[in-house]
Amino acid sequence: MDMEPAQMGSIRAVYLTTGIWFYWSIVLLSIIGILTAYTSLLLVLGFLLVWEGNKLYLHWCHKILILLVTVVSVTLLWILCKFWKDKWLILGLSLKIFAPYWHLTCITLMVIFSWPVSYYFVQLEGEARYRRYMMSYYNREKHKRCHILKRLKALQMVVGLPFIVVLLFLYVVPVGIHSPCIQDKEDLGPKPTFFGHRGAPMVGPENTMMSFERAVEQGASGLESDIHISFDSVPFLMHDHDLKRTTDIHEVMPSATFNRCEGFTWDFLSTLNAGKWFLKPQDKPFYRMKSLSEADNERARNQKIPQLRNLLDLAQKEKKFVIFDLPAPPPKHPQRNTYVRLVVSVILDSKIEPHLIFWLPSFDRDYVKLMAPGFQQVGRLETLDELSKENIRIINVDYKELFYNGLRDYKAANITINLYIVNKPWLFSLAWCSRIHSVTTDNIELLSQIDHPHFFMTPRYYMFIWLLIDAISAVLISAIFSFHWC
Structure with a gap:
């Protein structure tokens, strides 16, 4: 479970995933460092000259240069802090x-x-x-x-x-x-288990059956996804609000490239290709991804958008937990006010064991508790009083928010914690040492090889x-x- 879909557009999702902002930030930080060092050197030199009793006879261009460098340094630092806020938290x-x-x-x-x-x-x-x-x-x-x-x-x-x-x-x-x-x-707790973030998106196109099956092969204990509702009331798997990034909608129907995905019928959605984008070098979602075999390339090339039912069948077969985000359909959608009830109905009809469902959406939660008491109710980073009031013992939270808002209180209350998105070994080691129960990750293959916390x-x-x-x-x-x- 990552950010709410409304908070991350498809284009921005690609930029954040590929780390472009990170590398631009490094370049910006280097420029700031050079300019700051230059300005500091001039100021120190001026101070020493004054200390020795010398007068500073600065040319007007020197004064303008020093002022300009100072202004540019402060401006660039402000830009860096604004766009690198999460990176400072990670630091x-x-x-x-x-x-x-x-x-x-x-x-x-x-x-x-x-x-x-x-x-x-x-x-x-x-x-x-x-x-x-x-x-x-x-x-x-x-x-x-x-x-x-x-x-x-x-x-x-x-x-x-x-x-x-x-x-x-x-x-x-x-x-x-x-x-x-x-x-x-x-005192070291057990190794956290894994939820495959949209499956295993480093070895298969995200939110496709190939991706989820590879996550199972790599040892995931649970599968994470995002669910949208088609215009004819079929729940399907898709992260973005539109279809541009992960399908060939721009080739099939260019005029509808940026339309909300909930505005299409399942008959149309089922015809779209959801895997070719993954094989294009410019669309690679992660740097340093391993090359796929020719068989896997062919398999990825033929992936389609799956229904929620497909994921539930796989989870039931492999006894894997399922957790998902469920954004509300847009206004005028037939399921605008009943989408939660529709999804609950589809899950119950699938005959999946109820305890395998980690129910995260907060809308209409009372109905879910009534109709599906076996679902495991999951909250977000709420106060202990709010969690207790809803009788929630599991939370799914951004690792930055949790560590900066009091991990100790939730552990003392015996709250089961799942962190997202944990991809780096050092961060996984921190979660392990902090007795976190599970993590949502893009890189199960790497983290599963860690048999002891680093550092x-x-x-x-x-x-x-x-x-x-x-x-x-x-x-x-x-x-x-x-x-x-x-």
Whole structure:
């Protein structure tokens, strides 16, 4: 279960899936870094010149350039923050896993930086000693030389004090690090199970029977999809509101390319091809997808839009759970107000075991509870009081929202949690260490190969590494300062 279909158009879905925004953000961030570094260099240079008593004779073009670079940097940073909001959240979330390793890396960098810092610090001390020595011979310049000594001491403080403060902070920062993957082995929960996000969309066209069958082959315990209702009341599987991205509607009926998919009858929808797009290089939904065999290419090329009934038959046969989004049909649709009841009727008629249905849609939930008490009711990221009021013990949530809104409370209340969309091994490891029950993923094949959380370590082992690195770095930094002092 990803975002509500209304929140993600077909074109934007492709962009987010392929990661184009991510790479453009990296380019933008690099430009900002270069411009900021240039501006900072000019400002530092200007400050040092003023410190030495020099006047800044800037040409008008220099002033305009500095102002322009500053404005451009701020503007680009604002654009990046606006379009990379989720990436910043992911960056912050990654610290739950990588904080211990960043700590060790920062300690190593401080050892490396100690060489130029100690060299410059000792040079300033040598200059200060020389000035004090010369003062005894030139009493008439004593006042001026005292002023120079104060400036040298100030520079020493500017160079040495921040270094010492940062170093001491890094030495004790592990006290405040609480990574879920730092725990005793016996406290580690079971490996999360998988829901195939629209099947297995890296090895088959999403929301087709090929995709769902491949998800079953790869070990999915559940299948995720999105259901729409045709104009003649047939529930079918499709994520987007229109048919442009994942069918050949633009070839069959170009004038209807952007029409709502619920506006077509099933007789027409069943004739569309739902797999050829997957084989086009420019339409690949993921980077670094493995090449398919010729047999799989041919199979993908002939995929059609499936009905909900097809998915239910597969789930019943393989004993797999089914979870789905169910957006409301557009106004004037025959099933506008009864679409939930239609879907419930189709599910019950399929004879699938009721407990295999994870019912997520919130509209008309009371009717669903009455007619299908065996369905497992699933909520979203609601308060515990709201979940308790609806007697819901399972939630399906975006991993970013959950980790930033209080995972501990839901775990304490014994709420079963499914996270979406989890594709990266480090994120899956975080979910595993956090005792998450299941994840919705595009990449079952990769995650199923993980037999132990990445970046996992016991508290004793981390403490040993922490103290060892601190001790070694203290010895090395002391030796470097001693070397330059001598």
